[in-house]
Structure formats: structure tokens, C-alpha cells
Amino acid sequence: MNTLLEMKNITKEFVGVKALSDVNFQVEKGEIHCLIGENGAGKSTLMKVLSGVYPHGTYTGDIVFDGQVQTFQRINDSVDAGIAIIYQELALFPDLSVYENIFMGNEIKNGAMVDWNETIVEAGKMLEKVKLKVNPETLIKELGVGKQQLVEIAKALSKKVRLLILDEPTAALNEDDSENLLELLRELKKQGITCIMISHKLKEVISIADKATVLRDGKTICTLDAAKGEINEAVIIKNMVGREIEDIYPKRENKALGDKIIELRDWSAYDPKIGRYVAKHIDLNVRRGEIVGIAGLMGSGRTELALSIFGNSRNYKLEGELLVEGVPTSFKHTSEAIKSGIAYVTEDRKGDGLFLLQDIKQNISASNLKGISQGGMINDNEEIKVAEGYKESLGIKASSIQQIVGKLSGGNQQKVSLGKWLFVGPKLLLLDEPTRGIDVGAKFEIYSVMNELIEQGMAIIMISSELGEVLGMSDRIYVMAEGELKGEMMTEAANQETIMQLATE
Structure with a gap:
């Protein structure tokens, strides 16, 4: 196999935090390569470096794609090179049709005008490739999440993608839709498309990965090879968390x-x-x-x-x-x-459970403001004391209780959600x-x-x-x-x- 992508010594720092530290990551042509690690390990940050979300110059190290060093300044640069990334939160326009979404920003034109007839025909071909049987004129909002995910992949294929990156693609899917998506990735592999998949679901990783690279604390820990029998639950867990979890x-x-x-x-x-x-x-x-x-x-x-x-x-x-x-x-x-x-911790922590633009302290106190108030006024010192207590007891990993909840990893967001409801006793x-x-x-x-x-x-x-x-x-x-x-x-x-x-x- 030939190397399609090599990321060499990638280091990315934010204010006071080194998110990636000399990460090395290599992907061969035509393989399905899973990127795994605990929340906050640096997986999504690494993919944002690759896709140009974090432009060249904001990190150190080299991206070598198909033998050429790349200096992506924006997402369109990586798209032009044949790299497409699909995030967990889908970037579709619900009130537009399937065909309009597939060719958004990549319109088929006849002279200066968009050729809508040709667009619909080509959209139909892309839908066939992802095995999605819907009318291209259907509105996105009329489709379930699983079908919307396939539209996103069709959109990527319309741009002649060579490397498809999927960030937690099955997180919001039921078992049937998840299996359909994995089967599609296997089919795309046969067509020569290389995939990087970020996933927390170890059974999926074991079933689909040719190789799996583990990140921990912003560093490359190892790359496991399915052909050598290295991709199994015990080995993955040990490398992800730095210890064996017997049970x-x-x-x-x-x-x-x-x-x-x-x-x-x-x-x-x-x-x-x-x-x-x-x-x-x-x-x-x-x-x-x-x-x-x-x-x-x-x-x-x-x-x-x-x-x-x-x-x-x-x-x-x-x-x-x-x-x-x-x-x-x-x-x-x-x-x-x-x-x-009685307290209820919702399944949708981002949509219903937390105030993502507010900090840890404000989220934890939100369900019981009376518990930190005196004479109708919030006691700031008491609010800080309560938040610090739950940060420590629940093991919330954050720089401080002033950290914005939307910037926390999923696991730490869930701990904040728990703390919010535990505070009501x-x-x-x-x-x-x-x-x-x-x-x-x-x-x-x-x-x-x-x-x-x-x-x-x-x-x-x-x-x-x-x-x-x-x-x-x-x-x-x-x-x-x-x-x-x-x-x-x-x-x-x-x-x-x-x-x-x-x-x-």
C-alpha cells in the first residue's frame, strides 16, 4: 500500500493548553483508519488541523498529502486537494432540497447560470453511490438523521473526495442506520476511497478498522493493525486510558x-x-x-x-x-x-441539558438558584464554593469553574450535567x-x-x-x-x- 497522508510532529497550542504534542499520524491509500482516544485526547483538533479549520502557521509540523507538503489556509483548500470532513453536527440546510445541499458551493453551471436539471441528474447519481433511495427534490428536514448522514457523504463524493473523514458518524444513529453506514464505508473502500473515522464505539472500531491510531493527552500512543490481530477491546482500552480496565x-x-x-x-x-x-x-x-x-x-x-x-x-x-x-x-x-x-439528566446534554455558552459554575447552580441565594440575591462566594465542590468530587477536568461548558469534552460536559442535578439534592x-x-x-x-x-x-x-x-x-x-x-x-x-x-x- 502507498501512503496517502502523513502528519509529522504536529503541535497545536491554545492559550495555556498544548492540545497536540508532536503527533505523528499516517494513513495508507484505500484503508479505513480509525482515530480513537478519550475525550480531550486531541482527535478532533488533529482533524481540524488537517482540514484547514486551523490554518497553516497556527500549528507546527507538516501535513504531507499524496507526497506533497500542504499549507492549507482554509477548509476550501483541503476540499480542493480531495479531503472532506463530516462532523457529528451535520452541516446541511434543512429547508433546501437534497440536490441543493449536495451541490451547495459546488454548483453545476451552464455559462453563468446554474444548470438545475443537470444538478438533479448528478445528485441522483451521488445518491445511488451511497445507496440512498430518496427523490433528490426531497427537503432535508423530511429525512431522518441516518439519511441526512448519507446526504453529507454524497455531498463529499460530488467533490471527488479521496480522503473522507467522519467525526463520530454513528453517535446519533440507531443500530440499523449505524450498520448501513459502516457497510457503505466498506463499499467506498472497494472504490478506492480512503476513510478516517473517529469513534468511541469500540465494537464498531473492531468490526471496520484496518488500522487504528490511539491518541492520549495530545500525543500519539500507538497504531494498531487488524491484520496482525492487534485491534481488540483489551488492547484498545489499555492504550486509550493508560491502564487496563479489568472490569x-x-x-x-x-x-x-x-x-x-x-x-x-x-x-x-x-x-x-x-x-x-x-x-x-x-x-x-x-x-x-x-x-x-x-x-x-x-x-x-x-x-x-x-x-x-x-x-x-x-x-x-x-x-x-x-x-x-x-x-x-x-x-x-x-x-x-x-x-x-426527582431529577432528570437528559440524553441530549447539548440541546436540553446544558447552557453551552455559560461556564461550569453557572451551569451547576442553574437548577437550584435558591440554594446559593440570600435575600433574593445570588451569593457569588457560595456559588463558587458549590461549583468547586462538584468539580472536585465529580472529577471535572477543566482549567477552572469559569471555563465555558461548550469547550469541554463530552465526558466532562456529562459530569457538569450530573453536578447540576445533584445540587438539587x-x-x-x-x-x-x-x-x-x-x-x-x-x-x-x-x-x-x-x-x-x-x-x-x-x-x-x-x-x-x-x-x-x-x-x-x-x-x-x-x-x-x-x-x-x-x-x-x-x-x-x-x-x-x-x-x-x-x-x-
């Missing part, structure tokens, strides 16, 4: 259970916007000192159930009984749920996909925090699409499908096959 799910010594914190009896939630029940006849309970996992496929009603408990922010029509510590209760607003000791914590999009080292830290909270007498309901996580962290498991509970079991009696069987009933 990804930390054990809890004390499993003594207390009284029921919450109980649902024949609980149903009807969504008038879509005209159907999103939760039906649910009987469920959680005890103090217990982690209850809720498993199920996307669309099974798990998040809707959690929201119906947490103050019913979506205005479902509720039926049945909700008991908090044995007392029949009804919440008219999320604030009432919080007062009763909950009895029951609803965790919706608590480790989505974060690396294995940060996952271990989140799991350890969960265990500490349980040992302090809290109760946790954990919604997760990762069956290993459900089995590894739960004391008891409920399985949902189509808004109903299909089964309940102790973890010792459960396995992935029995859960999946119930989830697909």
Missing part, C-alpha cells in the same frame, strides 16, 4: 436496599400531538440504594416514560398512579418534581443515556459516580441503549417495547439475548 463496570460492595422511592401503578401517558399512547399500563418501582435499568430499542417509549414522571414537560395526558415514598403524587410542572426529590435520579458519546475512560468515571450515589442512599433509573451497560450497572432490569413493559428481571438472570428478545416482541 469496565465497577463493582458495588454494599447492595442493601431501602424503601421504595417511587412506584408507578397502571401508569399511562397519551401524547395528543401524535394521537397515541407513548407509555401504556406501566407497573414499576425503584428502591433506595438500587439502580434500575430500562432497556429497549429507540422509539420504545423509555424517554417518554421518564419525562412523564419528571413533571410531564410534554403535556401528556396521564393515567394511573405515581407514588413518591408511598404517597400518591401528581406533578403539574418539573419544578414540583424537583421539589419532591435528589432522592431519585433519572439518567437517560448517561454515557452516550463519551469514551471508555469517562464512562468508567461516570459509573463510579453512580455507585457512590447509590451507596449514599439515592435511587437511579438508568435508560440505556447499550445492553452491556444495562447488564453491567443495573441491579434489576425492565425491558420496554412500543410503550409497554415486556419484562422485568434481576440482572443475574438476564443476558443480552433475553433482553433483545423482549425488546423486539
